[in-house]
Amino acid sequence: MNVPEMFGSMVFNDHIMREMLPKKVYQSLQNTMIEGKALDEDAADIVAAAMKEWAVGKGATHFTHWFQPMTGVTAEKHDSFLTVDKNGSVIMDFSGKELIKGEPDASSFPSGGLRATFEARGYTAWDPTSYAFIKDDTLCIPTAFCSYTGQILDKKTPLLRSMDAISHEAVRALRLFGKNVKRVNATIGAEQEYFLIDKEDFSKRLDLKLTGRTLIGAPASKGQEMEDHYFGSIRPRVKAFMTDLDEELWKLGITAKTEHNEVAPCQHEMAPIFDNANKATDANQLTMEMMKKVAERHGFACLLHEKPFEGINGSGKHNNWALSTDDGENLLDPGRTPKDNAQFLLFLTAVIKAVDEYQDLLRISVASAGNDHRLGANEAPPAIVSIFVGEELDHVISSIVDGKPFDGGGSYRLDIGTDVLPKLARDNSDRNRTSPFAFTGNKFEFRMPGSSFNIACTNVMLNTAVADALASFCDELEGAKDFEAALNELVGRELKAHRRILFNGNGYSHEWEEEAARRGLSNYRRTPDALVHYCDEKNIELFRRHRIYTREEMESRLEISLDEYQKALHIEASTMLEMLRRQILPAAMRFSAFLASSIQTKESIGMSTGAENALGEKVSALSDELLARIEELERLSSGFPSDAEEAAFYAADSVIPAMEAARRACDSLEAITDKSFWPIPTYSDILFYV
Ligand code: ADP
Numbered sequence: 001m002n003v004p005e006m007f008g009s010m011v012f013n014d015h016i017m018r019e020m021l022p023k024k025v026y027q028s029l030q031n032t033m034i035e036g037k038a039l040d041e042d043a044a045d046i047v048a049a050a051m052k053e054w055a056v057g058k059g060a061t062h063f064t065h066w067f068q069p070m071t072g073v074t075a076e077k078h079d080s081f082l083t084v085d086k087n088g089s090v091i092m093d094f095s096g097k098e099l100i101k102g103e104p105d106a107s108s109f110p111s112g113g114l115r116a117t118f119e120a121r122g123y124t125a126w127d128p129t130s131y132a133f134i135k136d137d138t139l140c141i142p143t144a145f146c147s148y149t150g151q152i153l154d155k156k157t158p159l160l161r162s163m164d165a166i167s168h169e170a171v172r173a174l175r176l177f178g179k180n181v182k183r184v185n186a187t188i189g190a191e192q193e194y195f196l197i198d199k200e201d202f203s204k205r206l207d208l209k210l211t212g213r214t215l216i217g218a219p220a221s222k223g224q225e226m227e228d229h230y231f232g233s234i235r236p237r238v239k240a241f242m243t244d245l246d247e248e249l250w251k252l253g254i255t256a257k258t259e260h261n262e263v264a265p266c267q268h269e270m271a272p273i274f275d276n277a278n279k280a281t282d283a284n285q286l287t288m289e290m291m292k293k294v295a296e297r298h299g300f301a302c303l304l305h306e307k308p309f310e311g312i313n314g315s316g317k318h319n320n321w322a323l324s325t326d327d328g329e330n331l332l333d334p335g336r337t338p339k340d341n342a343q344f345l346l347f348l349t350a351v352i353k354a355v356d357e358y359q360d361l362l363r364i365s366v367a368s369a370g371n372d373h374r375l376g377a378n379e380a381p382p383a384i385v386s387i388f389v390g391e392e393l394d395h396v397i398s399s400i401v402d403g404k405p406f407d408g409g410g411s412y413r414l415d416i417g418t419d420v421l422p423k424l425a426r427d428n429s430d431r432n433r434t435s436p437f438a439f440t441g442n443k444f445e446f447r448m449p450g451s452s453f454n455i456a457c458t459n460v461m462l463n464t465a466v467a468d469a470l471a472s473f474c475d476e477l478e479g480a481k482d483f484e485a486a487l488n489e490l491v492g493r494e495l496k497a498h499r500r501i502l503f504n505g506n507g508y509s510h511e512w513e514e515e516a517a518r519r520g521l522s523n524y525r526r527t528p529d530a531l532v533h534y535c536d537e538k539n540i541e542l543f544r545r546h547r548i549y550t551r552e553e554m555e556s557r558l559e560i561s562l563d564e565y566q567k568a569l570h571i572e573a574s575t576m577l578e579m580l581r582r583q584i585l586p587a588a589m590r591f592s593a594f595l596a597s598s599i600q601t602k603e604s605i606g607m608s609t610g611a612e613n614a615l616g617e618k619v620s621a622l623s624d625e626l627l628a629r630i631e632e633l634e635r636l637s638s639g640f641p642s643d644a645e646e647a648a649f650y651a652a653d654s655v656i657p658a659m660e661a662a663r664r665a666c667d668s669l670e671a672i673t674d675k676s677f678w679p680i681p682t683y684s685d686i687l688f689y690v
């Protein structure tokens, strides 16, 4: 396998563009990509023609505008290049207009009422900052999705806006240090966790098929307690899947780098090399799609749900985040000189301020029915947002804030701009796995996002909040007479003000919950508890200031999220009811009938029936209880209120507890029912396949 040759072979990348486009067109496309200038129509026609020629040469017959509507999955509508020319011959054609703008019938994508009140249709617009690629013989053109009156209907547009916002403010901040850069990019490496299970088991479970997770199932006799799966040797079947996945991703220009087993049985992880936020988001969406597709080819089902199995770890997506200038300087790298250190401390302080002030937005960005099972459970960060900076940085911050002697260096208080920071240990990520937001030497790792999430939302929040902190710092420092004194004052003051968000201890402990409450940090355990803060005035103001969302757009997004949550639970409840009524209860009845007839037969010949009687009693009692739970859940699941917010709280307050109670009865039954009567694959079957 020639990896360099294969890498990006299905991508219309810079190399191909340089080769195929006239110099002038290439240059104007570069301007579009770097400075966000519009591409004129003549240039667009030339780019489109080149793209088509390249794509047809690779066997493509169709093209599609590939976009990320609010559903969280990517959407595409395929058109063929096929056109009939004026002589009646069939030709392959693709115009600049078709490249730049598409008009999918968008009326059935969620819009939270936006399109209904304004304009019924939406359009997709090419995002030239992410490369076009070929997938399934189709040229896919990454696009943004808007309504005709300009309201945004997707996840990409706000991400691009937030990247512009943070670039703008970071460029300003760098000017204070005498640096003249054009662009600062948020960089992201999204580590993706997933489960692979046998396709046959998957297809026998309605819950996995319809909801992505097991709604019932007693624990297997072995879980993850032996800790033998993490980094363990990879099953040959899984290895073959990973090799194939790497190849598919490489062809798409996705830098799949690390593949390994995770903590839970059947759980794995893939980490790519980081890229700018836009490309990393597109790449992650494609990665999830490819994982599912490649799994099929290997007789697997790939589960991207946050908690497919109760009692063992769930899956997340670690969002590694940093800032990088166009000449490649990482602004979260502490640097070696006092001046570098001062700049680093300013950016670090901006992140700390941003995460403290907008902890609710970060929590909201990871809120979903699926992730609620994970956050706050034993293996995942809690629902409380806090930052881990590590011991060395903590000393630095203490010195700045409290004036404590700093690192034995002699000086009483750290003088920013004069003193050199102690050398920070790199990659201390494993020192605190319980922190939701950890500094890992030259980047932050946000560990709360769920495995199935589109990472755009999280990064919109993060980019915008940090941009806002930087903006306020620049406002203050730009006018300062003595820059160094003003910087010292600002960093000290802001770190002091936001120190409560720093926490280096065990995030899983109960004491932390109490301590966090004392510090006034928010702790929104369930999705609706978090979501209702989305449209708090301070959040609306933040997004308005940086031109990310209007109030209407935020209200519509809130509506969509609440609705998505209650629908997910409605589907789970219905699926559970169907399984319990039509599979589990009948199985329990067959088993009781079997016991009853054994009792009769055995009694007729005078054999002892103690065991059958005892077991029969238990099975019958649990079946009665299960039926009562089913009826209760049926009653509740037919009573969802029509208002989205009410429905979301109803789901959380009433439906979830009823589902849990039904599950307990079912799982107790499973534990005592003859396996040959049990109608669906169990946890042991699924998690310990060969
Ligand atoms: P590991 O966790 O295996 O030690 P790293 O912590 O270096 O590896 O990287 C984990 C993820 O963070 C990878 O996806 C990597 O590309 C990404 N990453 C590394 N540096 C940055 C950066 N400056 N910005 C964003 N992501 C980064």
Ligand code: MG
Pocket (backbone or CB within 6 Å): 318, 429, 445
């Ligand atoms: Mg890591």
